[in-house]
Amino acid sequence: MNALSGYNFAYLDEQTKRMIRRAILKAVAIPGHQVPFGSREMPLPYGWGTGGIQVTAAVLGPSDVLKVIDQGADDTTNAVSIRRFFGRTAGVRTTTATAEATLIQTRHRIPETALREDQIIVYQVPQPEPLSKLEPSRAETRRMHGLAEYGLMHVKLYEDITRFGHVSISYDYPVLVNSRYLMAPSPIPAFDNPKMHMMPALQLFGAGREKRIYAVPPYTAVKSLDFDDHPFRTTRAPHACGLCGATDSYLDEVVTDDRGGRLFVCSDTDHCETRRAAGHVGAEAPTADELAAE
Amino acid sequence: MTNETLLSARGLSLSFGAIPALVDVDADLWPGEVLAVVGESGSGKSTLLNVLSGRLRQQDGVVWYRDPEGRLHDVHAMPQPALRALHRSDWGFVHQNPRENLRMSVSAGGNVGERLMAQGSRHYGNIREAAIDWLRQVEIDADRVDDLPRTFSGGMLQRLQIARTLVTHPRLVFMDEPTGGLDVSVQARLLDLIRSLVRRLDIAVVLVTHDLSVARLLAHRIMVMQRGRVVESGLTDQVLDDPHHAYTQLLVSSVLQA
Numbered sequence: 001m002n003a004l005s006g007y008n009f010a011y012l013d014e015q016t017k018r019m020i021r022r023a024i025l026k027a028v029a030i031p032g033h034q035v036p037f038g039s040r041e042m043p044l045p046y047g048w049g050t051g052g053i054q055v056t057a058a059v060l061g062p063s064d065v066l067k068v069i070d071q072g073a074d075d076t077t078n079a080v081s082i083r084r085f086f087g088r089t090a091g092v093r094t095t096t097a098t099a100e101a102t103l104i105q106t107r108h109r110i111p112e113t114a115l116r117e118d119q120i121i122v123y124q125v126p127q128p129e130p131l132s133k134l135e136p137s138r139a140e141t142r143r144m145h146g147l148a149e150y151g152l153m154h155v156k157l158y159e160d161i162t163r164f165g166h167v168s169i170s171y172d173y174p175v176l177v178n179s180r181y182l183m184a185p186s187p188i189p190a191f192d193n194p195k196m197h198m199m200p201a202l203q204l205f206g207a208g209r210e211k212r213i214y215a216v217p218p219y220t221a222v223k224s225l226d227f228d229d230h231p232f233r234t235t236r237a238p239h240a241c242g243l244c245g246a247t248d249s250y251l252d253e254v255v256t257d258d259r260g261g262r263l264f265v266c267s268d269t270d271h272c273e274t275r276r277a278a279g280h281v282g283a284e285a286p287t288a289d290e291l292a293a294e
Numbered sequence: 295m296t297n298e299t300l301l302s303a304r305g306l307s308l309s310f311g312a313i314p315a316l317v318d319v320d321a322d323l324w325p326g327e328v329l330a331v332v333g334e335s336g337s338g339k340s341t342l343l344n345v346l347s348g349r350l351r352q353q354d355g356v357v358w359y360r361d362p363e364g365r366l367h368d369v370h371a372m373p374q375p376a377l378r379a380l381h382r383s384d385w386g387f388v389h390q391n392p393r394e395n396l397r398m399s400v401s402a403g404g405n406v407g408e409r410l411m412a413q414g415s416r417h418y419g420n421i422r423e424a425a426i427d428w429l430r431q432v433e434i435d436a437d438r439v440d441d442l443p444r445t446f447s448g449g450m451l452q453r454l455q456i457a458r459t460l461v462t463h464p465r466l467v468f469m470d471e472p473t474g475g476l477d478v479s480v481q482a483r484l485l486d487l488i489r490s491l492v493r494r495l496d497i498a499v500v501l502v503t504h505d506l507s508v509a510r511l512l513a514h515r516i517m518v519m520q521r522g523r524v525v526e527s528g529l530t531d532q533v534l535d536d537p538h539h540a541y542t543q544l545l546v547s548s549v550l551q552a
């Protein structure tokens with residue numbers, strides 16, 4: 001271990017970690033239910049995943065292998081700084097390979113590689129309350145959750161179908177957990193929602209600014225809300241990944257030059273690299289000559 | 295009419311500080327019956343409506359409600375989830391100001407469909423069809439189904455509130471001055487609509503109004519309240535044509551003079 005001296009393991013003091021773990025245990029016991037916790041000041045501003053970082057700090061052990069992704073990528077500023085933070089304060093091994101990680105902290109994506117029972121995924125959550133845009137009163141949304149009164153959420157879906165012909169929510173698409181609690185899955189694309197259903201890995205959600213933790217235990221039913229005659233459907237850009245040729249992964253559109261050139265590539269960089277390493281080639285992949293010329 | 299009441303209140307009393315709002319009030323409502331509670335402002339009629347519907351707790355007395363299976367419930371002893379579910383299903387509440395009940399940023403169809411969705415309806419097409427059907431029943435053009443309520447007139451808003459309330463076929467609807475604040479011609483049309491709907495659908499109504507002509511037109515029976523007490527009650531025509539209590543006589547004569 002080469003943890004930075006002067007800090008407790010993973011930055012937070014043990015008492016704070018115990019408090020967060022108690023909230024996590026309660027959250028696991030009541031799948032999808034938002035548990036308040038005493039969110040601490042972190043050496044990162046809100047909006048940089050302080051909720052997710054505190055959850056990660058509370059469950060991280062010295063033998064864990066940590067992966068941090070932001071919008072699917074391991075190499076963005078946010079992902080790099082969080083990974084470096086835990087590398088320094090906990091001295092844990094980090095990885096970009098989904099299959100090697102025991103703990104994955106994420107913002108806005110679930111990896112394409114199916115997660116396993118021995119893994120935990122921690123989501124950074126900006127707004128934990130799925131009803132917040134429809135009902136501003138905290139007291140009223142608490143009552144709605146308490147009594148499982150979720151008709152209002154369906155009113156929102158009804159309005160979308162009426163106006164647009166389909167549900168227009170493409171991120172943070174509301175789900176019902178364990179047939180009981182309405183939950184915000186954080187701003188992951190609706191494309192990722194089915195991955196949450198019966199996932200073997202433990203799913204933890206941390207909202208720092210809103211001071212809430214919630215969880216989906218392994219093998220728990222997670223249903224995206226819909227109507228019988230307008231069933232939930234995932235959408236992805238109708239292309240193959242330009243680099244690895246994948247036709248089933250979630251794609252980002254990348255501008256490649258200033259002449260309007262565009263490229264669709266896997267948003268999950270590890271998934272794309274793993275496929276390319278295995279010999280999969282997309283239509284836009286650079287040739288060996290082009291790579292040599294760079 | 296069966297001889298089993300839908301709603302029965304016995305000995306209701308409630309004071310706000312030193313001011314008695316309800317004094318030993320009894321009330322009975324049979325299925326399909328419209329009961330008007332009349333009186334001036336401060337007579338306790340709105341307090342009675344709120345206590346009967348479980349929105350307000352009395353200090354003494356009890357309100358019994360008989361559910362569709364014939365079981366009796368002490369309204370104020372019901373768990374909150376059950377009472378809230380009742381308010382979304384077998385009961386309805388029509389406010390004087392429809393904006394208190396409607397969602398102004400949700401389409402007319404979404405407003406009417408909300409109670410169905412709250413009850414678990416999960417078929418968009420059926421919900422929309424039911425909403426259009428109810429708009430027709432309250433005389434709103436079907437092609438307004440996707441419009442926002444803020445584009446509706448006052449009379450239309452009140453009719454939309456009624457459609458939103460009746461879509462689950464409640465057996466009991468509480469109405470608080472449903473025609474208050476509307477122009478006289480709009481009031482007359484709304485009264486005709488309410489009368490035909492409650493008769494056709496066999497809905498029981500507790501109607502609070504200060505307007506004796508509204509009571510005359512809609513109610514089978516009437517209760518006259520003054521300072522928290524029921525001073526006279528009976529069949530509407532009998533009470534209004536031959537009032538016995540001095541206060542009822544005063545109310546009737548003031549209408550005749552107007």
Ligand SMILES: [Zn+2]
Binds near residue numbers: 245246272
């Ligand atoms: Zn790819």
